[in-house]
Amino acid sequence: MAAPVVSGWYAASQLEPLAGPAGAVAGLPVGVRQQVENKAELGRILRAAGVPRRMVIPGRTYAERLPSLPRLRADIGAQRLVVQSAHDAGGRGTVFVDGPSDVARAATLAGPWRVSAFVDGWSSNVSVLSVPDGRGGVLVYVDRPSRKAIGVGDVGIGPAKSAGNDWSGAPFPARGVADVIEAATRLGEWAWHTHRMTGLWGIDLIWSADGPVINEINARKQGTTEVSGVNHQLAGVPPLAVAHLVVMLGHRPTWLPTPDAFNGCSLAGGSVGPYYLKIRARSAVTTRPDFPGSGVYRLVGDRLVWERPGAHPADADSDAGWVLIANAPAPGTACESGAELATAEGLTAGPASPFSGPSDLSDHGRAVLAAFDRWFSIDRKES
CATH class of the missing domain: 3.30.470.20 (ATP-grasp fold, B domain)
Incomplete structure (x- = not known):
């Protein structure tokens, strides 16, 4: 039997027992x-x-403590600021600073802190x-x-x-x-x-x-x-x-x-490319018993109609009405508010992009979201 290879975001020590003494962990070393x-x-x-x-955003690093907001603005030369802790991922160590309360919140992050000008x-x-x-x-x-x-x-x-x-x-x-x-x-x-x-x-x-x-x-x-x-x-x-x-x-x-x-x-470049849209639960919900689960769906009116199994964005030509729902929960699953429900994925030349702006869904993205939400019922006890 071949030795196992375990791949993670990086070579975290927690992966070593999975690989075992004969296997290997494929990832960048933690120290690097x-x-x-x-x-x-x-x-x-x-x-x-x-x-x-x-290509460098104006910024400064503070090792001991974060100064007051007026001092930060004077140091960086910008009104709106971004504070980042040294080591974090997924936006969890980032705070946008518009007022003194944001500075107080950023100070609760582990230092040192990188403070930069906000770039639109x-x-x-x-x-x-x-x-x-x-x-x-x-x-x-x-x-x-x-x-x-x-x-x-x-x-x-x-x-x-x-x-x-x-x-x-x-x-x-x-x-x-x-x-x-x-x-x-x-x-x-x-x-x-x-x-x-x-x-x-x-x-x-x-x-x-x-x-x-x-x-x-x-x-x-x-x-x-x-x-x-x-x-x-x-x-x-x-x-x-x-x-x-x-x-x-x-x-x-x-x-x-x-x-x-x-x-x-x-x-x-080129106009054709893949996309993915993350969908989280905005309240406590439960997957409907008849939810087909992950796979390729067709967007028909205000509904997502399950068509076939699929696991690759290229399986879903979204310009022709298809969308891949990936990593979805099983039927009857109770999902807490904030839980990741699925990703909507596909291939498009642009018309089926889920986004219309840096923080906005497109009309197509809203249609997919509304149709996906129909597969869930709100938990009234938690709403």
């Missing part, structure tokens, strides 16, 4: 993740990697793969950027938290995408030479009116990893997650093209 992903060190890391200043625009994510070239250097593969909606209350997603990502529709400006590819390449080379970092990682960005700026480095697999793999398949290669496993096990993914060829596809 802690250093590269340290938000309090983001400014220093970007400078060390040679990322252009136009689309949030975005980019998956990156670092592969040793066998000659002492590293090859850096950069995926196309997504549009990431933040704080969409309609689907139960709070401030600073992602409601999902969309790679479809009109591409971002080519100059900005070229900047992202160059910045990711420089960061990948810095992380290799400084920490010998390989495998999958990512960058979070904000697309401002002046171009993209970097607000986080994620030294791990990400929430986007699974669905973003559709981009790679559209480009004619297996998902980068497969290459990640090969690299983590000490081998070379020989099927990959050159970084110039792969990154050129990301630069060229």
